[in-house]
Amino acid sequence: MLRDPQMLLSYRNGEESAFLALYEKYACSLHRFLQSGFNFSSQGKMCRFRGADNGLDAESLVQETFARAFAKTTREHYDGVRPFQTYLFSIAKNLVLRESLQRNRMISTEWMDEAENGESLFTGALDSDIGISPEKHVENEQLKNIMQAFINRLDAEEKAFFSIRFVQGLTQESTADRMGTTRARIKLLEKNMRKRFLETLRKNGYLTSYSPNPRWKRVEKLPYELETQRAACW
Template identity: 30%
Template structure:
């Protein structure tokens, strides 16, 4: 079942109708789960290697993909024309890479190299409205977090997470030791996780929806 099969289904999907979202979840859940269970090729510098999600991360990525996909901005941006599966798999890939980076299994600068045939249905040269809406929401989320930080913490976050400087380079710029940067960075990560939790971006159960193995 595609959300855009007819206008009434698409409208119900955009409005967040629970029954419609449940149907979409049950329809695409097995395909998303199979996609996430594959190995992902990533490139860090000149090196290419493949990685896969562990059992716990696999379940988390599967649920998080739909949590993100069902956010109001993304539901309302879907045009009902392009295949929905292609968008879901792009979102699943992004979620998987985020988890792999967060766990330290791949470098933060690693770039995914994806050859899943389903992604051929997704736009590659131009961002669709769903991806634009997601990126806009992420930018707002990050900006809100940065704006709420003290000046020193905001400067560290800017250097490490926005500009991608190493701990050594950030320490030099801020006139800190690497140990001080490491401690402050750990605190920042904890604060950001709490920020995501408070705004429903992490560990949000899909209440009322059955998990599909």
């Protein structure tokens, strides 16, 4: 909660002083929350977002979260009783999930169930077949076939990368260490694989209108004191 009545009033009024104070207090913890990931429920099934390193920019997410936290309706909905950090984290979580839906299935591979072997690497990228329509079941089967065919075409290095990075859920840095290569190489592998996978889906009639750019962009310049605060966090 915001214990200081004046701070609560300043926040509800959308004053810059409140923005600066709250950013300074919560930006680091929010950044850590987004980097470490979180659990969420989808269609009665527990899933996990593995962290902002997986295709999303943590800095942009932090900035966008604060921008949304200071939107008029968001300020009005805050009751001043629940912890502000919890309120902020819920905004960030909704932002990540909405962005993920906008990207459709492209980043859902980062949320898949832990695979016990490498035979069905994209299992979690698809909706569960339980309780879905026959049409959706057919679509899921088509996607499974497309995904498995894509995996089968990967070379040895790419298959190792995919298994470590996405199935095991390691960070780019840990994947590089495991594969005995550089993070720059891992970033290139990931970029190329995402591009080729998107092209494969489009060739098969999926995501034809999808754009990989997020609907929001990183703020070009923060006030000096916030730049200093950000530098201390990440």
